[in-house]
Amino acid sequence: MDINLDAGDKLELEKTVESTDSAKSCGSGLLEVFATPAMIAFMENTAMKLADKGLDPHHGTVGTFVGVSHTRPTTIGMKVKCCAELMEVDKRKLVFKVTAWDEEGEIGTGTHERFVINNEKFMEKLVTK
Numbered sequence: 001m002d003i004n005l006d007a008g009d010k011l012e013l014e015k016t017v018e019s020t021d022s023a024k025s026c027g028s029g030l031l032e033v034f035a036t037p038a039m040i041a042f043m044e045n046t047a048m049k050l051a052d053k054g055l056d057p058h059h060g061t062v063g064t065f066v067g068v069s070h071t072r073p074t075t076i077g078m079k080v081k082c083c084a085e086l087m088e089v090d091k092r093k094l095v096f097k098v099t100a101w102d103e104e105g106e107i108g109t110g111t112h113e114r115f116v117i118n119n120e121k122f123m124e125k126l127v128t129k
Contacts, residue, residue, distance in 0.1 A: 005054035068110030
């Protein structure tokens with residue numbers, strides 16, 4: 001298994017916040033604002049897509065840790081960007097700095113860890129579970 005990624009590699013993604021991303025829709029609150037779980041999922045997705053760029057098709061990653069602060073609200077319809085930066089490669093553990101911001105500034109930041117797996121072997125283990 002080769003991991004063709006280096007500390008400092010980055011990926012930035014952008015999306016428009018939809019009503020399905022709201023705290024009300026996610027069940028994490030009652031308001032129609034960008035939900036913390038939706039922001040975290042966006043951060044994880046950005047890190048996963050960065051990791052996938054450096055792995056062969058038989059390997060993938062699973063999230064193992066998220067430590068994030070959500071510091072400002074974002075309304076439905078606003079554009080949100082996320083940047084994942086690979087900070088560390090420790091054997092099969094990948095550590096990312098993740099940052100999200102909307103049209104008015106930073107809305108969240110933190111750390112996300114992913115673990116490299118062999119997709120087929122991972123799923124085989126679940127079948128016998």
